[in-house]
Amino acid sequence: MLLSANSLAANFHAIIVADTNDKTIGNSVIIDKRKINTLTQNIASNTGLTLIQHNIYGYDFNYDTVKRNLNNISVRPDDVVMFYYSGHSNNSGTKWPALNLKTRKLKLDNVIWSLKAKKPRLLVIIADSCNNLTSRGSSLNNFMSLRSIEAPKTQNYQQLFLKRQGTIIMGAAKPGEYAWGNAQHGGFFTYQLLESLNKELASSNSPNWNQLVKRAEVPIRLPYGIEQNPQSELKIKNFTKLNTTEKCYYYYNRRGILCCRKSTGTTCEQPIIQEEKCYYYYNNRGSLCCRRPTGTTCE
Numbered sequence: 001m002l003l004s005a006n007s008l009a010a011n012f013h014a015i016i017v018a019d020t021n022d023k024t025i026g027n028s029v030i031i032d033k034r035k036i037n038t039l040t041q042n043i044a045s046n047t048g049l050t051l052i053q054h055n056i057y058g059y060d061f062n063y064d065t066v067k068r069n070l071n072n073i074s075v076r077p078d079d080v081v082m083f084y085y086s087g088h089s090n091n092s093g094t095k096w097p098a099l100n101l102k103t104r105k106l107k108l109d110n111v112i113w114s115l116k117a118k119k120p121r122l123l124v125i126i127a128d129s130c131n132n133l134t135s136r137g138s139s140l141n142n143f144m145s146l147r148s149i150e151a152p153k154t155q156n157y158q159q160l161f162l163k164r165q166g167t168i169i170m171g172a173a174k175p176g177e178y179a180w181g182n183a184q185h186g187g188f189f190t191y192q193l194l195e196s197l198n199k200e201l202a203s204s205n206s207p208n209w210n211q212l213v214k215r216a217e218v219p220i221r222l223p224y225g226i227e228q229n230p231q232s233e234l235k236i237k238n239f240t241k242l243n244t245t246e247k248c249y250y251y252y253n254r255r256g257i258l259c260c261r262k263s264t265g266t267t268c269e270q271p272i273i274q275e276e277k278c279y280y281y282y283n284n285r286g287s288l289c290c291r292r293p294t295g296t297t298c299e
Contacts, residue, residue, distance in 0.1 A: 019087030031186030046157035152201035166236035
């Protein structure tokens with residue numbers, strides 16, 4: 001039996017990069033990593049996407065490991081790709097920061113270009129990190145209170161991750177700003193983003209990426225007059241699978257008729273009706289008759 005490309009299950013590639021060993025922000029980053037790991041598992045279980053996860057943390061957290069994972073993932077047109085970073089970074093001279101990967105830096109712009117070139121159906125890139133000229137430990141005392149949210153709905157996961165296509169890029173801070181977090185909630189931007197996502201997943205209305213992102217980038221106001229302003233780029237639209245023509249497995253059936261077998265069923269050509277030969281004879285009345293398998297006619 002021949003299967004079309006659309007019959008193959010799509011993959012969900014998740015690259016999670018977390019500087020868990022850092023002495024200043026490691027405890028906060030560990031919380032972020034744990035939350036994103038839970039999120040990716042929930043997305044896969046509620047959508048049927050096959051999760052292919054790459055966790056880069058601890059002593060594996062370095063430039064070479066991240067670049068190798070970015071280069072090696074093999075993406076099909078219906079796949080979803082997520083890149084998440086929690087760690088130190090600096091301003092790169094552009095809108096997006098440069099990630100501090102131990103001895104080398106990697107511009108988030110390069111991550112964006114690399115993953116866009118793979119042409120996934122849906123690409124989500126998130127960086128919970130500073131965007132300033134210098135990088136420092138990002139830690140503040142607790143200021144956020146947990147809010148109760150209704151249980152997420154499976155159909156909302158499917159609406160967001162199966163029925164949408166495009167690119168979502170989000171950063172924790174605008175150029176010149178720091179990103180903050182603590183050992184209780186993790187990164188405050190990740191906290192706010194997941195809270196916004198969970199609200200869409202629990203909604204009785206159709207979930208909306210635009211609304212989700214706008215809510216997630218609301219300014220984060222901290223003690224001592226500190227303000228952190230997340231930023232985003234969003235290009236998203238509804239996804240409709242192309243009506244590609246499925247190939248046939250052709251064969252002749254027992255009646256010698258050409259048939260086409262697809263995953264959706266089998267169709268056969270109509271048989272050509274040929275004129276049947278007569279057995280001619282004269283009946284008792286002297287009339288010329290023609291006897292066929294289908295019946296007899298007489299003049």
